[in-house]
Amino acid sequence: MKKFRRITLALVLAIAFPAWGQFSEYAVKAAYLFNFAKFVQWPNGTFNSAASPIIIGVLGDDPFGGDLDRTVEGKSVDGHPIRIKRFGAFDVTRVSQLQKCQILFISYSEKDNITEILGAMRGTDVLTVSEIEKFPNLGGMILFDQEGQRITLAINPQAAKSSQLTISSKLLQVATIYKSE
Amino acid sequence: MSWFSFRDMRLRRKIMVITVISTLVALVMACLTFFLYEKMTYPQVRLKTLSAWARIMGDNSTAALTFNDRKTAEEMLGTLKANPSVLSACLYDSKGQQFASYQRDRAARSRYPAVAEQAATEYSGGSLKIFQDIFSGGERVGYLFLETDTEEMRTRLTHYALITVLIGLISFFISLFVASRLQRYVTEPLHRVVDRMWDIARGEWDITKRLEVSGRDEIGDVAEAFNAFMGKLQTVKDMKSDLISVVSHQLKTPVAEINGFIENMLDGITGEVNSRQRGYLDQMLVIGRGNYKLISDLLSVSKIDRGVVSADIHPVSAKEVVALTIRDYEQIMKEKSLILRLEGTEEGIMLYADRDKVVEALRNLLNNAIKCTDSGSVTIRVGSEGDQGVIEVLDTGIGMDEETLGSLFTRNRVLGQEAHRSGAGLGLYISKYFMNIQKGDLTVTSEVGKGSCFKLVVPKYMKQAGTAA
Numbered sequence: 001m002k003k004f005r006r007i008t009l010a011l012v013l014a015i016a017f018p019a020w021g022q023f024s025e026y027a028v029k030a031a032y033l034f035n036f037a038k039f040v041q042w043p044n045g046t047f048n049s050a051a052s053p054i055i056i057g058v059l060g061d062d063p064f065g066g067d068l069d070r071t072v073e074g075k076s077v078d079g080h081p082i083r084i085k086r087f088g089a090f091d092v093t094r095v096s097q098l099q100k101c102q103i104l105f106i107s108y109s110e111k112d113n114i115t116e117i118l119g120a121m122r123g124t125d126v127l128t129v130s131e132i133e134k135f136p137n138l139g140g141m142i143l144f145d146q147e148g149q150r151i152t153l154a155i156n157p158q159a160a161k162s163s164q165l166t167i168s169s170k171l172l173q174v175a176t177i178y179k180s181e
Numbered sequence: 182m183s184w185f186s187f188r189d190m191r192l193r194r195k196i197m198v199i200t201v202i203s204t205l206v207a208l209v210m211a212c213l214t215f216f217l218y219e220k221m222t223y224p225q226v227r228l229k230t231l232s233a234w235a236r237i238m239g240d241n242s243t244a245a246l247t248f249n250d251r252k253t254a255e256e257m258l259g260t261l262k263a264n265p266s267v268l269s270a271c272l273y274d275s276k277g278q279q280f281a282s283y284q285r286d287r288a289a290r291s292r293y294p295a296v297a298e299q300a301a302t303e304y305s306g307g308s309l310k311i312f313q314d315i316f317s318g319g320e321r322v323g324y325l326f327l328e329t330d331t332e333e334m335r336t337r338l339t340h341y342a343l344i345t346v347l348i349g350l351i352s353f354f355i356s357l358f359v360a361s362r363l364q365r366y367v368t369e370p371l372h373r374v375v376d377r378m379w380d381i382a383r384g385e386w387d388i389t390k391r392l393e394v395s396g397r398d399e400i401g402d403v404a405e406a407f408n409a410f411m412g413k414l415q416t417v418k419d420m421k422s423d424l425i426s427v428v429s430h431q432l433k434t435p436v437a438e439i440n441g442f443i444e445n446m447l448d449g450i451t452g453e454v455n456s457r458q459r460g461y462l463d464q465m466l467v468i469g470r471g472n473y474k475l476i477s478d479l480l481s482v483s484k485i486d487r488g489v490v491s492a493d494i495h496p497v498s499a500k501e502v503v504a505l506t507i508r509d510y511e512q513i514m515k516e517k518s519l520i521l522r523l524e525g526t527e528e529g530i531m532l533y534a535d536r537d538k539v540v541e542a543l544r545n546l547l548n549n550a551i552k553c554t555d556s557g558s559v560t561i562r563v564g565s566e567g568d569q570g571v572i573e574v575l576d577t578g579i580g581m582d583e584e585t586l587g588s589l590f591t592r593n594r595v596l597g598q599e600a601h602r603s604g605a606g607l608g609l610y611i612s613k614y615f616m617n618i619q620k621g622d623l624t625v626t627s628e629v630g631k632g633s634c635f636k637l638v639v640p641k642y643m644k645q646a647g648t649a650a
Contacts, residue, residue: 028249032247032248035247035248035317035318037318038243038247038317038318039244039247075320076319077318077319078318078319150249151249152250153248168244170240170241170243170244170245171244171248173244173245173250173253174244174245174248174250174253175248
């Protein structure tokens with residue numbers, strides 16, 4: 001029985017997703033963004049209830065197209081459904097809105113505002129993710145990096161820790177660790 | 182004694198064999214049970230362990246699978262080196278594509294089963310295979326395949342066998358040692374009983390002896406049964422003694438009277454006796470005296486048996502003793518042309534003894550000496566050795582061989598073939614007994630064809646001490 005189930009599953013998977021290589025860069029990044037939720041633990045009090053949604057915010061231009069929505073559609077992590085919120089360009093007046101996210105993806109378009117954004121997010125329990133160079137050095141938490149064809153991760157655990165976020169050691173294991181001096 | 186003939190083994194060894202065999206049987210059974218139990222349960226235990234390993238490995242690889250990090254995945258699988266029984270491992274992504282792998286022996290096969298074709302667990306061909314789904318946050322992120330050999334199980338079973346043999350050897354020696362100690366509690370009382378039985382059996386008819394009953398076990402039963410048997414025997418013997426005693430008493434006086442009448446007739450009290458009558462009367466007197474002697478001896482023996490013989494000890498001169506002894510024999514010796522020599526009778530040696538019993542012993546010796554000597558002489562020699570007086574009776578008769586000497590003073594001889602020459606043969610037994618109860622002794626040396634020397638020893642009378650030495 002189990003064997004049969006696995007065959008079916010393998011077939012379904014093969015039809016639904018062709019090889020990784022055929023995915024676009026942002027489809028992969030969208031998946032990663034969603035998966036961070038599995039490896040990060042937010043402090044007590046972040047969620048009002050067990051069914052409160054995990055909000056993934058996208059700040060600046062959205063590079064994912066529809067990939068992010070497709071990725072998280074109908075999915076949940078530990079009972080928390082996933083919501084996507086798009087914020088457009090950084091606006092100081094909307095900082096309180098940003099702070100309500102659990103994961104905040106800072107688009108490359110916000111490169112010039114990065115210091116200001118990170119300053120606004122400091123001390124809040126928001127996991128900051130970006131593809132802006134030197135992101136961890138600036139106090140960001142997770143950077144999407146590239147190593148040949150492969151998308152890699154660079155993490156600043158110190159920054160996460162000061163925001164009371166616990167990043168799983170398993171995630172740290174697969175990432176380059178940035179250590180602040 | 183053959184090792185295999187269990188029936189003929191000494192009890193000591195039987196007990197040891199039984200103990201050792203039962204110890205070994207118990208041990209072998211116990212080890213066999215453990216062995217089988219291990220063989221039966223080991224695959225399950227092994228599977229559980231492997232499952233646990235797979236779950237841990239799978240859980241640890243969720244991030245690597247999720248974030249497509251082959252290097253970390255390979256590193257993680259590499260930690261399987263710590264468990265040398267793991268032959269190979271393979272990590273698949275959620276679509277069943279091979280993601281990372283591990284091989285204990287680099288040269289071994291590099292093909293891993295496809296996710297679809299492998300059952301969850303499989304135990305075959307000396308290897309145990311397991312497939313484990315990997316979940317992360319409720320989503321399947323991949324699969325893990327692990328394969329271990331069963332070398333460990335074989336090693337364990339081999340060790341079991343070795344330990345069994347080792348413990349078997351050790352317990353063999355321990356049980357041998359313990360058995361050799363413990364068997365004494367059975368065999369030693371038994372040996373004691375058997376030894377005492379033989380003592381009694383060889384003993385001079387002393388059936389008043391009894392075995393000590395050492396315990397309430399079967400050996401005690403044997404001793405008790407033997408004692409009961411001896412009791413019966415004693416009853417029979419007592420009856421015999423009583424019978425002899427009564428009959429002898431009843432016969433002794435009539436025989437003595439007949440002898441007296443014959444002597445009177447020979448002395449001519451009843452008138453002239455012609456030579457023919459004298460011949461008959463002489464014969465009758467010889468027979469009568471023989472009977473009288475036999476009856477006296479039987480009476481003495483029955484007294485000895487009943488333990489009612491006592492010695493009446495007084496100072497007495499050796500000269501008097503010898504004189505009383507030879508009184509009735511001078512005539513007979515003259516008739517046989519034997520020379521009687523007396524030596525040392527004039528030295529005034531005083532004995533401290535029962536005169537009548539010493540005389541009876543000496544008369545027995547003299548009587549025997551005369552019977553056994555057809556020509557030559559009989560010598561009675563009086564002397565002393567330290568505080569012992571010695572009276573020897575030497576003859577130049579036929580002598581005796583070693584075998585005869587060995588049983589000379591026993592009364593068992595009565596029924597033997599020697600009886601023909603020496604009457605009832607009880608004389609020497611009685612003589613020796615009479616000497617022993619007055620702290621004396623009777624011994625003999627002899628040589629076939631040259632003659633015998635009987636040596637009678639009794640304490641000398643010590644004037645200064647006033648008592649016997």
